[in-house]
Amino acid sequence: SQTIHQWPATLVQPVGSPLSLECTVEGTSNPNLYWYRQAAGRGLQLLFYSIGIGQISSEVPQNLSASRPQDRQFILSSKKLLLSDSGFYLCAWTRGFSYNSPLHFGNGTRLTVT
Amino acid sequence: ELKVEQNPLFLSMQEGKNYTIYCNYSTTSDRLYWYRQDPGKSLESLFVLLSNGAVKQEGRLMASLDTKARLSTLHITAAVHDLSATYFCAAGRRDTGTASKLTFGTGTRLQVTL
Numbered sequence: 001s002q003t004i005h006q007w008p009a010t011l012v013q014p015v016g017s018p019l020s021l022e023c024t025v026e027g028t029s030n031p032n033l034y035w036y037r038q039a040a041g042r043g044l045q046l047l048f049y050s051i052g053i054g055q056i057s058s059e060v061p062q063n064l065s066a067s068r069p070q071d072r073q074f075i076l077s078s079k080k081l082l083l084s085d086s087g088f089y090l091c092a093w094t095r096g097f098s099y100n101s102p103l104h105f106g107n108g109t110r111l112t113v114t
Numbered sequence: 115e116l117k118v119e120q121n122p123l124f125l126s127m128q129e130g131k132n133y134t135i136y137c138n139y140s141t142t143s144d145r146l147y148w149y150r151q152d153p154g155k156s157l158e159s160l161f162v163l164l165s166n167g168a169v170k171q172e173g174r175l176m177a178s179l180d181t182k183a184r185l186s187t188l189h190i191t192a193a194v195h196d197l198s199a200t201y202f203c204a205a206g207r208r209d210t211g212t213a214s215k216l217t218f219g220t221g222t223r224l225q226v227t228l
Binding site for chain 1: 118145147149154155156157158159162164202204213214215216217218219220221
């Protein structure tokens, strides 16, 4: 069966510090990978998605970047965090070439920028 | 731009009662998903609706899709406390390639009381 791992679970970082969140998927090949952010009490906003190694699409211009160095690894980064980057970050995957596959989410990272 | 609206945003209901959550989306969409989120947790996929008139049921929850009205409903039958959570709907349009870009509603927080 497929599993998705996301870490860390909680992170408190000062403004201006760098960020690296990592996500890995097991049990499937060539997944589509996604980063979503959920602000407190809000819905989910798609930040980035990737359909293959090195292929990153950005949905919203912002202070963040994403990379996919391996087939089942997705990384969310920032060089300098802003207060507005606080939120609940969720990594997700869908089956590659399976148009109707629902998103399968990791457990999320709760980021607080102070 | 695809927009998704849910109502109500908050729903307090007694155990044993029935109620419906509504999800409207603004432009043509060929996929509609329902998710559940428990406080502080990630999202769990509940239903995938892919065609007009689709109906899916799981326990006390039933979801339906009317693509002509651009409306999906999540009906709760004889609510129990365990159903207390936030419910999200999400609509999607096919992107180039196979990425599954979903737009989420703002969520309906359901509280079931004794």
